[in-house]
Amino acid sequence: MKYISTRGQAPVLGFEEVMLTGLASDGGLYIPESLPHFTKDEIARFASLEYAELAIEIIRPFVADFLSEEKLQEVVKETYSVFRHKAVAPLVQLDTNEWVMELFHGPTLAFKDFALQLLGRFLDESLDHRGEKAVILGATSGDTGSAAIEGCRACEHVDIFIMHPHNRVSDVQRRQMTTVLADNVHNIAIEGTFDDCQALVKASFADQAFLKGHRRLIAVNSINWARIMAQVVYYFYAALSLGAPHREVSFSVPTGNFGDIFAGYIAKRMGLPVKQLIVGTNRNDILHRFFADNSYSKEQLEPTLSPSMDIMVSSNFERLLFDLHDRDGEKLQAVMAAFDESGSISIDPARWEAVKELFGSDRSSDEEVVATIQHVANESDGYLLDPHTAIGVKAARVCHSSNEVPVVTLATAHPVKFPESIVRAGLDEPKLPEWLSDLNERPERYQVLEDNKATLHGYIQETLKL
Ligand SMILES: Cc1ncc(COP(=O)(O)O)c(C=O)c1O
Numbered sequence: 001m002k003y004i005s006t007r008g009q010a011p012v013l014g015f016e017e018v019m020l021t022g023l024a025s026d027g028g029l030y031i032p033e034s035l036p037h038f039t040k041d042e043i044a045r046f047a048s049l050e051y052a053e054l055a056i057e058i059i060r061p062f063v064a065d066f067l068s069e070e071k072l073q074e075v076v077k078e079t080y081s082v083f084r085h086k087a088v089a090p091l092v093q094l095d096t097n098e099w100v101m102e103l104f105h106g107p108t109l110a111f112k113d114f115a116l117q118l119l120g121r122f123l124d125e126s127l128d129h130r131g132e133k134a135v136i137l138g139a140t141s142g143d144t145g146s147a148a149i150e151g152c153r154a155c156e157h158v159d160i161f162i163m164h165p166h167n168r169v170s171d172v173q174r175r176q177m178t179t180v181l182a183d184n185v186h187n188i189a190i191e192g193t194f195d196d197c198q199a200l201v202k203a204s205f206a207d208q209a210f211l212k213g214h215r216r217l218i219a220v221n222s223i224n225w226a227r228i229m230a231q232v233v234y235y236f237y238a239a240l241s242l243g244a245p246h247r248e249v250s251f252s253v254p255t256g257n258f259g260d261i262f263a264g265y266i267a268k269r270m271g272l273p274v275k276q277l278i279v280g281t282n283r284n285d286i287l288h289r290f291f292a293d294n295s296y297s298k299e300q301l302e303p304t305l306s307p308s309m310d311i312m313v314s315s316n317f318e319r320l321l322f323d324l325h326d327r328d329g330e331k332l333q334a335v336m337a338a339f340d341e342s343g344s345i346s347i348d349p350a351r352w353e354a355v356k357e358l359f360g361s362d363r364s365s366d367e368e369v370v371a372t373i374q375h376v377a378n379e380s381d382g383y384l385l386d387p388h389t390a391i392g393v394k395a396a397r398v399c400h401s402s403n404e405v406p407v408v409t410l411a412t413a414h415p416v417k418f419p420e421s422i423v424r425a426g427l428d429e430p431k432l433p434e435w436l437s438d439l440n441e442r443p444e445r446y447q448v449l450e451d452n453k454a455t456l457h458g459y460i461q462e463t464l465k466l
């Protein structure tokens with residue numbers, strides 16, 4: 001399979017290079033030139049598979065030129081064996097046709113583990129084979145960071161630098177990162193927002209001189225295609241459990257960087273009968289404003305009770321825009337340049353009407369998040385939603401257009417990561433699981449840095465003695 005950049009100017013690459021490259025050299029994002037497509041019969045045959053077996057089927061066509069069948073089987077099975085629920089991604093029923101898919105049974109209690117446990121193993125395999133050393137640079141609003149650290153801490157060949165916005169992640173999220181004291185793990189608190197951290201990652205890909213040619217720079221954010229690919233699997237898994245391919249299924253997804261829901265869009269393009277994809281945002285609602293008013297325009301980022309979604313510029317939205325501009329890199333280059341210059345774009349109205357047939361959207365305030373948590377706990381026997389998932393559940397209830405079609409909200413994080421919302425909902429604070437119960441006593445290590453590229457690069461050079 002060949003991968004092309006959304007901006008049309010970067011070299012066409014195979015999977016392994018794409019995984020090792022992160023951002024394309026023209027500033028775009030890599031995406032398959034064409035997607036594999038499964039027929040209804042083929043999808044029906046997946047129905048009896050366990051999670052890891054299904055993952056092998058879905059992932060195989062994307063990585064065929066990277067891993068042998070034997071290695072693929074070994075790595076994928078090992079990846080999903082570390083999840084703490086037998087079903088890996090269990091479904092919980094809230095109402096007749098309303099479901100929640102729990103994606104928080106991995107090592108860091110958020111959906112990011114699905115892709116980052118796999119990516120860590122893939123990177124290790126590749127760098128080992130090539131005999132190369134790498135620097136991983138990531139931005140996190142709280143969950144990608146710990147999942148990336150957990151996925152990559154054992155990789156002999158990498159040093160991992162994770163930037164989080166100082167004082168803007170929950171205590172549990174911060175501690176999950178900063179209490180990992182391995183020599184190759186470096187946590188940085190940036191005096192700024194998640195968007196500032198993400199901009200530093202992108203600027204570093206555009207200017208890699210600070211590594212002096214000694215190391216390869218790798219991205220673990222969802223700009224890395226391998227992240228999206230791994231997340232496609234659970235859409236198939238949920239839909240198959242609910243009657244696909246003989247029945248349509250809708251999904252509601254708490255959305256920030258547009259990676260998770262974009263994986264749902266890819267699943268649909270691969271043949272899964274997805275009726276609707278519903279975007280749930282908090283008050284940092286650029287994506288909701290796009291789907292509601294055809295206005296993709298930056299505003300001031302505001303802290304919320306759902307900090308992982310405190311994101312204004314959604315990286316993966318560029319991948320959808322690419323499709324909405326005839327997959328023409330030149331056109332997209334112009335669109336992104338206009339966005340960079342004015343901070344605001346809209347698309348051709350006919351295209352926008354068409355995309356809304358698939359995508360719905362909704363926005364929740366903090367008060368609505370608390371009310372949803374409270375309401376669901378009352379009606380479902382104390383079932384706890386984390387604040388991000390609550391945004392998804394409300395979006396499903398507001399936007400889902402059919403009573404006949406099941407709707408699945410992706411439960412993206414465990415409620416224990418965000419106790420403040422639970423307590424505000426008048427519910428008992430959830431307890432950390434046994435294996436994490438001493439998290440608050442573990443020593444922390446991180447460096448606070450100003451939001452400045454030269455300062456960041458200097459810190460990395462000093463740490464690695466480059
Ligand atoms: C708990 C949680 N929910 C939802 C999201 C949004 O996912 P995405 O950025 O892929 O849209 C994130 C992170 O981005 C998250 O950490």
Ligand SMILES: N[C@@H](CCOP(=O)(O)O)C(=O)O
Binds near residue numbers: 142220309
């Ligand atoms: N919510 C994310 C933000 C980064 O998104 P990513 O999916 O592009 O890595 C986080 O928790 O860090």
